[in-house]
Amino acid sequence: MTERELKENLEDVERRITAAAEKSGRSRGDITLVAVTKTHGTELMNAAIRLGVTDIGENRPQAIRDKFGGVLPVKWHMIGQLQTNKIKYIIDKVCLIHSVDSVHLMEEIDKQAKKHGITANILIEVNISGEETKSGVAPSELEELLVRAGGLDSVKVKGLMTVAPKIDGDITNTLHFDNMHKLFIDIGNKKYDNVSMEYLSMGMSGDFETAIECGSNMVRVGTAIFGAREYPV
Numbered sequence: 001m002t003e004r005e006l007k008e009n010l011e012d013v014e015r016r017i018t019a020a021a022e023k024s025g026r027s028r029g030d031i032t033l034v035a036v037t038k039t040h041g042t043e044l045m046n047a048a049i050r051l052g053v054t055d056i057g058e059n060r061p062q063a064i065r066d067k068f069g070g071v072l073p074v075k076w077h078m079i080g081q082l083q084t085n086k087i088k089y090i091i092d093k094v095c096l097i098h099s100v101d102s103v104h105l106m107e108e109i110d111k112q113a114k115k116h117g118i119t120a121n122i123l124i125e126v127n128i129s130g131e132e133t134k135s136g137v138a139p140s141e142l143e144e145l146l147v148r149a150g151g152l153d154s155v156k157v158k159g160l161m162t163v164a165p166k167i168d169g170d171i172t173n174t175l176h177f178d179n180m181h182k183l184f185i186d187i188g189n190k191k192y193d194n195v196s197m198e199y200l201s202m203g204m205s206g207d208f209e210t211a212i213e214c215g216s217n218m219v220r221v222g223t224a225i226f227g228a229r230e231y232p233v
Contacts, residue, residue, distance in 0.1 A: 001227050003047050009225050010051055017219065020212035031212060032199070034077050036222030038063070042070040044226060049074050057098075057220050061086040068093050079161075079201075079220055081135055084108040092116045098161040098201050098220075101125045101136050103148050106155060113154035120154060123161040123201055126183065128176045131165055139183060150193030157192075159199035159218075160184050164207055173207055174214060181215030 018028040034057040037045050045056060049072045056071070058064045059080025068076070076094045084105060090097075091112040100106050100122045113120040124145050127136035137145060149157045162180050164173035180202055188197035203211025203219035211219060 001044060003051075005227075006044065006047055006225070007051055009227075010048065010053070013221055013224050016209055017212065020209040024213045024215065026217075030217055032218040034079065034201075034218060034220045035225050036079065036204075036220050037067075037226065038222055040226050042067050045074075046070075046072050048225065055095075057222075061089040064093055065089040077220075087112045091120060092118060095121060096158065096199070097122045099123075099125045099135065100145070103145055106145060106149065106152065110152040110155045118154065119156055121156050121158045123159050123199060124157060125161045125163075126180065128162045128180050128183070129165045129173075134163060134165070136162060139179075142183070142187075146187065146192045146195050149195055152194060155194065157195040159197050159201065160187070161199075161201035163204070164202065164211075166206075174210055177202055177207075177211050177214035177216065184215065 017031050017033060021028050021031050032055060034055045035048055035053045036057040038059055055075045055077060057077040057079040061078065061082060064076055064078065078090050078094045078097045079099060081099055082097065082105065087109055097109065097120060100109065106122065109120050109122060124142060125136035126142060127134045127138055146157065149155060160180065160183065164176050181200065184197050184200045199218045200216050201218040201220065202216045205221050205224040208219040208221055
């Protein structure tokens, strides 16, 4: 991908985010764009940062570890599934871990954060659609994690994340996104120690406009910016 193509893609995504935000009664500044680089290299990542990208998302902790030193200053997000033995690779590098889906993982993040003398900001991943293939806690299990977070010294829950099902044709994920937004608002109206509903991370390349219109304030966009993933031959 050329830098010109990247610039055009970013401008298109920015226009679409702005339009969706305005449709939901908000402004572009209310939405955080996390540019998901995944298999793309540091050269393309740095080009995106020079074009104004401020937040980068990776789904593999090893990729964050390996790319970190070669990338311009940027906010890093861990958006993929995280195993407890990989926390050490990213704990002192990321501003937000999106994919916390168990008490055990949350407690291990707390332990690693303590070792580094930092506070780890996390999102709880919710399986709002109930699909067996999706990660995340069921809405009925969310309370347990929120209560447990109150007893941790080095973790702060900053909001919720979800991955909507892939749906063909004109059917949208509006219902799932609406249900996530209601959950987000409901939790925000309650009092939990160490919990603040600042970020609702939902929406990807195929559905970020719908997600924003339903209340998302953080979208994770990869293909629409960088094109198809690059895999080694």
